[in-house]
Amino acid sequence: xxxxxASLVGKIIDGKAFAESFRERIASEVSNIKSEKGxxxxxxxxxxxxxxxxxxxxxxxxxxxKEAGIIAVDHRLDEETSQEDLLQLIDCxxxxxxxxxxxxxxxxxxxxxxxxxxxxxxxxxxxxxxxVVNTGRxxxxxxxxxxxxxxxxxxxxxxxxxxxxxxxxxxLEAVVLGRSNIVGKPMxxxxxxxxxxVTIAHSRTKSLKEICCRADILVSAVGQPELVKADWIKAxxxxxxxxxxxxxxxxxxxxxxxxLVGDVDxxxxxxxxxxxxxxxxxxxxxxxxxxxxxxxTAACRQSxxxxxxxxxx
Ligand code: NAD
Numbered sequence: 001x002x003x004x005x006a007s008l009v010g011k012i013i014d015g016k017a018f019a020e021s022f023r024e025r026i027a028s029e030v031s032n033i034k035s036e037k038g039x040x041x042x043x044x045x046x047x048x049x050x051x052x053x054x055x056x057x058x059x060x061x062x063x064x065x066k067e068a069g070i071i072a073v074d075h076r077l078d079e080e081t082s083q084e085d086l087l088q089l090i091d092c093x094x095x096x097x098x099x100x101x102x103x104x105x106x107x108x109x110x111x112x113x114x115x116x117x118x119x120x121x122x123x124x125x126x127x128x129x130x131x132v133v134n135t136g137r138x139x140x141x142x143x144x145x146x147x148x149x150x151x152x153x154x155x156x157x158x159x160x161x162x163x164x165x166x167x168x169x170x171x172l173e174a175v176v177l178g179r180s181n182i183v184g185k186p187m188x189x190x191x192x193x194x195x196x197x198v199t200i201a202h203s204r205t206k207s208l209k210e211i212c213c214r215a216d217i218l219v220s221a222v223g224q225p226e227l228v229k230a231d232w233i234k235a236x237x238x239x240x241x242x243x244x245x246x247x248x249x250x251x252x253x254x255x256x257x258x259x260l261v262g263d264v265d266x267x268x269x270x271x272x273x274x275x276x277x278x279x280x281x282x283x284x285x286x287x288x289x290x291x292x293x294x295x296x297t298a299a300c301r302q303s304x305x306x307x308x309x310x311x312x313x
Contacts, residue, residue, distance in 0.1 A: 157286025
């Protein structure tokens with residue numbers, strides 16, 4: 001991106017900068033809530049096992065929470081922990097009025113069924129927004145009152161970036177690539193709620209290129225490096241690249257060099273798009289920021305306080 005012309009730079013949706021200012025706002029809301037209402041939002045993060053990437057994610061989430069003034073407590077359990085023991089810990093956290101958010105870092109070791117674990121979390125404390133109650137509330141459109149869904153963090157972050165860039169999304173044609181429960185499906189719901197006409201595509205979709213070419217908004221959450229080429233993108237479209245793919249990017253100095261790319265061929269797409277999120281520095285930083293926002297929302301709702309309004313639309 002080093003020698004990119006200024007006109008192209010203007011097309012980049014800087015998720016890192018957006019997330020930084022969002023986190024400052026969250027910190028300021030937390031400080032107000034503490035001083036005015038005496039409420040100290042708190043997040044319990046459970047990590048089972050030794051997955052190195054999960055250890056880094058959990059550490060980053062904890063640091064970000066503390067920076068925002070949120071109390072973050074880690075619960076680190078052995079690789080051999082039984083499902084029963086994990087569910088018991090969740091029972092304790094569900095019952096603890098000083099814990100407002102519970103996050104279980106995925107993936108879990110093989111002996112534990114992730115669906116059973118997620119469904120054991122009190123939906124009011126499910127800050128990842130993965131519990132079936134939150135999923136159901138999102139599908140039925142309950143997102144803005146006391147019984148509202150907690151919205152999964154990555155799709156929520158994508159919506160915030162889209163609304164910041166485009167304002168009203170009504171009537172736009174949106175295409176979502178990927179149908180996972182954590183990104184693709186909630187993205188479909190959120191875009192539908194924002195009055196887009198949405199198509200969801202996946203690994204069995206035929207004519208993927210033709211479908212993508214219709215999109216005013218293209219969200220890709222597939223996990224295939226640079227699958228989406230420039231000629232799959234409508235001129236002026238807004239592209240949100242959720243994919244994080246580790247690939248080899250050899251240089252003359254370092255033939256072994258590894259790096260991250262998204263699902264979209266960024267260097268080709270930049271000439272065509274109206275706007276695009278880079279990888280890294282696009283959606284990723286928004287995911288952690290939205291986790292903090294969800295924790296504050298959950299804390300406020302549990303304390304019968306109106307939560308801050310995070311989204312502009
Ligand atoms: P997943 O593996 O659960 O789902 C992938 C989806 O892509 C599936 O629905 C599958 O049908 C679809 N798919 C696979 N190959 C395809 C193809 N060739 N064409 C069209 N669709 C295809 O993955 P996920 O958990 O939803 O994550 C998707 C990507 O997003 C991954 O790269 C992941 O690392 C990344 N991710 C990023 C963040 C973030 O914070 N930025 C958060 C979550 C996931």
